[in-house]
Amino acid sequence: MQTNMPDIADTAPALQTGKLDWVGMGEIELPFIFESKDLAPVTVNAKARAFVNLHKEDAKGIHMSRLFLALDLLSTEQQVNPQTIAQALDTFITSHEGLSDKAQIEFKFELPLRRKSLLSGKAGWKSYPITLTSTIENNVISYELTVDVTYSSTCPCSAALARQLIQNAFNExxxxxxxxxxxxxxxxxxxxxxxxxxxxxxxxxxVKVKLDSSCDEFDVVNLINTLEAELKTPVQAAVKREDEQEFARLNGQNLMFCEDAARKIKAVLENDNFSDYWLQINHYESLHAHDAVAIAVKGVSGGYKA
Incomplete structure (x- = not known):
């Protein structure tokens, strides 16, 4: 007959006492069904991080399997949305009563979206890297959504120099x-x-935005559409010749340094009234061996730092 197995996290003394901000697991393989506004539920393959704090100074450790099992339930029996994430965070806390009073879940995955061509009517798949971080502290849940949008940027200085050469060639x-x-x-x-x-x-x-703690659904597609519409030149999926020509026209009519792109995105995030945001623009130079980078934040007290 099997005897009770020891639980070292409960019974063994800590080698050294002290509070810890976060303890948990990283790089957990976790496929799940993701829900977002204007998007049919979609299965994604995520890498997850799961944490609780350890505020009991003399505790040996946390019960990591309890975090894992709560995520596994989310993966196999539920769909990921604000409500189910809140349930998982609550399970993290209640399963560590006396040990923890904060919890966090982070998901990193790529979201596949069907994107239409510019003119030809064709469509294709594009994947958008997403990071979704959810935290509970003092019984208040916060959600943080990060998305990467890839686009083409044409240098205004280079365009002016090219126009001058064309004028010179015309004169000759x-x-x-x-x-x-x-x-x-x-x-x-x-x-x-x-x-x-x-x-x-x-x-x-x-782009990273802080969502309202009372949000009842994620709205990833609208954020992506807003950013791409503001930048004007997102990279394309399906491309015929007429699409390529239109893409060239859009690049020529939307010249921008990294500073221009950062200010455009900052303005549109301000208009959407996010409580906080952080953005970094990366132009992977074709002229220089280095990159051009611009960073901006909303600038609220206690918020994101540049």
């Missing part, structure tokens, strides 16, 4: 000649006519 070609529209039109369609093009690069906007 048509110096003191009587011009006809046909000649100029044909010349503009040659590589000699467009003698230079501005440089552009793949860029990423990392």
């Amino acid at each position: 070609k048509f110096n003191q000649e009587t011009l006809s529209q046909k000649d100029v039109h044909e010349w503009l369609g040659t590589t000699q006519g467009i003698v230079a093009t501005p440089h552009s690069q793949r860029s990423i906007a990392n």
Whole structure:
């Protein structure tokens, strides 16, 4: 007959006393069904982190299996939304009565979305890296949503230099000649006519927003759509020639330094009245060997720091 097995976390003395801010597990493999507004429930493969604090100074440790089992229930029998996350956080606390009074869950996953082409009517899949962090402290739950949006940025300085070269080439070609529209039109369609093009690069906007503690549903799709609409040049999924041409036009009409992109995103986040936000713009330069970076925060007391 099996005897009671020892629980060292409960019975063994701590080697050294002291409170700990967070104790738990990281890199937990956790597929689950994610729910968000305007999105059919979708199965994602996440990596999870699960923590409680340890405020009992002489406790040996926490019961990590209890955190794992609460997440497993979320994975196998529920869908991930604000309500089920709140239940899991509550389980973290109640299963560590006397040990912990704070808990946190972090999910990192890629959210696949169907995205339409610019003109051709085609569609394809794009995946958006998401981090969802939920914390309970003093019986108040807070949610933090981070998303990465990839886009193309064309350098305004490079565009101006390219235009100057085209003007110089035009002067050399048509110096003191009587011009006809046909000649100029044909010349503009040659590589000699467009003698230079501005440089552009793949860029990423990392955006983190604090959600209202009373939110009853996540709204990831709207945040992504808002950011892409403001940037104008998100990278595409399905692309035909007409889509590629429209993408080139959008790049030419939306020249931006990293500072421009940061200010555009900051303004749109202000308009959405998030209680707090943090953003980092990364332009992965095609001219330089280094990157161009801009960072901004809302600037509230006790909020995110740049």
